Amino acid sequence: MREAVAALCARYGEDYWRRLDAERGYPTEFVREMNEAGFLSALIPEEYGGAGLGVIDACVIMEEISRRGAHAGACHAQMYVMGAVLRHGSEAQKRAYLPKIASGELRLQSFGVTEPTTGTDTTKLRTTARRDGDVYRVNGQKVWISRVQHSDLMVLLARTTPLEQVEKKTKGLSAFIVDLREAVGNGLTVRPIDAMINHHACELFFDDLAIPAGNLLGKEGDGFRVVLDGMNAERILIASECIGDARYFIDKASAYAKDRVVFERPIGTNQGIQFPIAKCYAETEAAALMVERAATLFDAGEKCGAEANMAKMLAADASWNAADMCMQTHGGFAFSREYDIERKFRETRLYRIAPISTNLVLSYIAEHVLGLPRSF
Numbered sequence: 570m571r572e573a574v575a576a577l578c579a580r581y582g583e584d585y586w587r588r589l590d591a592e593r594g595y596p597t598e599f600v601r602e603m604n605e606a607g608f609l610s611a612l613i614p615e616e617y618g619g620a621g622l623g624v625i626d627a628c629v630i631m632e633e634i635s636r637r638g639a640h641a642g643a644c645h646a647q648m649y650v651m652g653a654v655l656r657h658g659s660e661a662q663k664r665a666y667l668p669k670i671a672s673g674e675l676r677l678q679s680f681g682v683t684e685p686t687t688g689t690d691t692t693k694l695r696t697t698a699r700r701d702g703d704v705y706r707v708n709g710q711k712v713w714i715s716r717v718q719h720s721d722l723m724v725l726l727a728r729t730t731p732l733e734q735v736e737k738k739t740k741g742l743s744a745f746i747v748d749l750r751e752a753v754g755n756g757l758t759v760r761p762i763d764a765m766i767n768h769h770a771c772e773l774f775f776d777d778l779a780i781p782a783g784n785l786l787g788k789e790g791d792g793f794r795v796v797l798d799g800m801n802a803e804r805i806l807i808a809s810e811c812i813g814d815a816r817y818f819i820d821k822a823s824a825y826a827k828d829r830v831v832f833e834r835p836i837g838t839n840q841g842i843q844f845p846i847a848k849c850y851a852e853t854e855a856a857a858l859m860v861e862r863a864a865t866l867f868d869a870g871e872k873c874g875a876e877a878n879m880a881k882m883l884a885a886d887a888s889w890n891a892a893d894m895c896m897q898t899h900g901g902f903a904f905s906r907e908y909d910i911e912r913k914f915r916e917t918r919l920y921r922i923a924p925i926s927t928n929l930v931l932s933y934i935a936e937h938v939l940g941l942p943r944s945f
């Protein structure tokens with residue numbers, strides 16, 4: 570599978586990604602080919618037209634895309650957002666959506682959770698969905714919602730029961746499938762955000778958007794559970810992208826260190842250049858083991874919250890350290906866009922913040938694994 574993904578990626582060289590980055594373009598052709606090859610439907614069971622593979626296999630796909638210099642950001646969402654439909658959708662919803670997602674007819678690339686005023690404090694989100702006959706009416710705002718303009722469907726999290734009326738703050742939130750093709754211009758306004766990386770993230774404004782009641786995913790009030798289940802898969806897959814990025818930077822730095830001659834010898838002869846590369850390698854291999862462990866637990870249906878969080882944090886740290894090391898190894902040339910390092914450097918930085926920031930991972934480990942007092 571690694572070889573097959575690498576062969577497909579080879580048709581989209583780094584010049585392709587550099588051009589898209591400069592033009593703020595979307596890798597439509599790449600995503601289409603990845604889909605046609607069956608990679609993006611890896612996690613969809615065979616009975617719904619997918620490959621029926623595990624997260625461990627999906628990790629190989631994501632890692633390889635990143636390692637080949639591509640930007641995996643346009644590929645990961647379909648894999649984990651689909652999980653919300655698979656695990657919590659009714660049989661009718663699964664039959665209606667999953668085969669079309671697997672064939673590429675429908676793109677489920679968007680996941681609407683984050684809000685401008687509440688950020689990481691998800692249970693306080695202010696977007697509401699109020700039942701009105703056969704529809705829910707949605708009002709509120711989201712921010713940083715990636716790929717909305719390149720997706721047909723979005724999974725949305727909104728509050729259906731006010732926070733003051735629920736016994737637990739995680740209750741009273743509901744998840745919906747939003748058909749973006751109908752919603753945009755009919756109660757949903759999309760405004761792209763000019764950002765440091767080419768991730769196609771947008772602000773969303775909901776003004777009485779009507780969603781058919783049949784588009785509720787899972788039970789009303791249980792939406793937090795619906796998105797939380799998918800979050801472990803999201804963290805593991807993104808961690809594997811970070812491993813791919815880290816290996817990309819290590820490969821690139823090693824090659825350059827052997828090649829670049831200064832003071833009449835390759836710079837890689839100096840331990841001041843060698844050791845940072847070796848350290849990044851060791852960190853990356855250790856993080857990759859944690860990613861593998863988290864994916865194995867996930868596929869076995871076992872609890873993996875701690876491992877998924879740790880994998881995400883360790884892999885994001887490894888890729889960021891490797892990015893910095895690669896910049897340093899390349900000296901001034903690292904700043905030239907032609908070398909692609911600065912592009913990947915910008916891209917990999919995201920993962921220490923999204924989809925969950927390092928502090929929140931540490932907080933999870935402290936409270937849920939080590940039993941330390943809650944801080945919020």
Ligand SMILES: Cc1cc2nc3c(=O)[nH]c(=O)nc-3n(C[C@H](O)[C@H](O)[C@H](O)COP(=O)(O)OP(=O)(O)OC[C@H]3O[C@@H](n4cnc5c(N)ncnc54)[C@H](O)[C@@H]3O)c2cc1C
Nearest residue numbers: 680681682683688689713714715768770923924926928929
């Ligand atoms: C390019 C991009 C794409 C994204 N795509 C999506 C998407 O598709 N869908 C979606 O729903 N969201 C998306 N996001 C949002 C992303 O998940 C959030 O930015 C991220 O979860 C952090 O939330 P925030 O930005 O509101 O930070 P805040 O919650 O405001 O936090 C700011 C900083 O304070 C720290 N902090 C906050 N509270 C605490 C605490 N109690 N203890 C210690 N530290 C704390 C955080 O760790 C962080 O470093 C995207 C973001 C970006 C930048």
